[in-house]
Amino acid sequence: MYRIGIVGYGNLGRACEKIAAAGKDFELVGIFTRRDPASLSSPFGTPFYRQADLPSFEGKIDVLALCTGSANDLVDLGKTAAVHFNTVDSFDTHAKMKGYVSDMEKIAVENGHLSFIGIGWDPGLFSLMRALFGGVLADGNTQTFWGKGVSQGHSEAVRKIKGVLKGVQYTVPKQAALDAARRGEGASLTTRDKHLRECFVVAAEDADKAEIEREIVTMPNYFDEYDTVVHFITAEEFDRDHTAMPHGGFVLRSGSVNGMHERVEFSLALDSNPDFTASVLMAYARVNCKMAAAGMRGAKTILDIPVIALTDEDRLDFIAHNL
């Protein structure tokens, strides 16, 4: 049994809890939160603790899953947690990845711990594919497409607009761009070519819908570089059709070997983004426990970990079953 702690009780933390509760190899020590533990309750009876009390659990937790929402919080949390625990996280700010891995490496090594960073699907499985595809098809172009799926950041941006009661934004890969990338013409694609942004909005009765639409489609960084479609719907339609968190995407590389065209492609179709992310995170949490016990230290990414580490099966049997 691997003793696991979960920090954060949002969508990802709840999904990890559910996986731990359903499985046979995790003992869930507790959920650590910045909220008042007394204000929370779990369908599995998991105990809640204050995040500030984490250090007192040193030695009682084999791996800590960092499931807080904000990227900034996660960096600080990670650096504190790696002093006391082995950690896994799905930190996803690509621009800050290098600094975070570098800082975590130092802290984890100094304190004798193992931290897995950027474990999910992007970063995570998509990262693995980008690295693998570039390695085996050197002369080519890699493109990543996201969706169709809900972007939390863009949905929040829509919801902040005056007069918006409910809102969700789907990132939708454009078929023509996917086809072009598959033909090897990915390098010439622009941001606008690749993705459509589709918003479903419930407006207040007295709201100016034309103004809401204008504010969305012209919003800098979020929407102005994209083709954006805004649909106004009723609250009933929203609650019926737009409360799930589906996502998906594609990583594809189109290239040439000895003058011949070759293509490799990975794709995801997820009915629930947080549940799948949690499934990847928990699989690697198990690997973390095994590799830490075997003496591995420092900060590792999905690129550093051989896939065979995911199994408990006898090595030769696993090779026979998968190779």
Add this chain to the structure above:
Amino acid sequence: MYRIGIVGYGNLGRACEKIAAAGKDFELVGIFTRRDPASLSSPFGTPFYRQADLPSFEGKIDVLALCTGSANDLVDLGKTAAVHFNTVDSFDTHAKMKGYVSDMEKIAVENGHLSFIGIGWDPGLFSLMRALFGGVLADGNTQTFWGKGVSQGHSEAVRKIKGVLKGVQYTVPKQAALDAARRGEGASLTTRDKHLRECFVVAAEDADKAEIEREIVTMPNYFDEYDTVVHFITAEEFDRDHTAMPHGGFVLRSGSVNGMHERVEFSLALDSNPDFTASVLMAYARVNCKMAAAGMRGAKTILDIPVIALTDEDRLDFIAHNL
């Protein structure tokens, strides 16, 4: 510069030679063959040597790429080669994989060498996907589909039939089966459900076409368990449309996390099967040289090798660029 030797001068050996010649980091020591070296010539001026003379090249080759055609030959070749050299191969007899890896492990360790086994796309990239998908989506079903592409074994079987002058067999995944697997209904698919076998045959003028067709579609092991379509075409049509070696395929896993349906999928579309296989083999030949120099010994598969090993870039930069 990595000093590489190639054993075998069929499609795969020639493709590896071309990659080595085009690249900047391989020095191609020579091609080793069981044919008379004097009977062969290379467009790149590569020297040819007798396969039997391989032991005299010990210490002069960093890695030996085993590119012989027959699976049986490859096992014997591998076991002999691993005494003297680090090796990479794309051995593909799944049923014999466990024994081969086990034997090679012993020989490579005893002789201080590193052997990479089953490096290509199946086994190879497909193996990596099967293992990864099973690890991150534990509750699910994995299906592998091959094609559309040329099966050498089935094509040879067709060509052995009396009255067949030329013949090629394409393995074609059935769309309905792919769709079913994507929906999560892969476990119930039969062999006949998954693939169609499509043959293009040039028959001798006096041949009994009905009899040729009957012999093909009823051939045990090769065709009898499949739906098979036979097209009779002219020699001109054959030479124009059926001399390339395209291939492709899909590995997909459909499963459930916390009751939600999730799917991961990898696919290939190759204009040239031997050139892409060679590209994978040569990428891992480079890794073999680096890891052998770093002290790794024994028999390893693509499952054992972290993806980060494929790059020469600074580790943190590579993480920043791919994660």
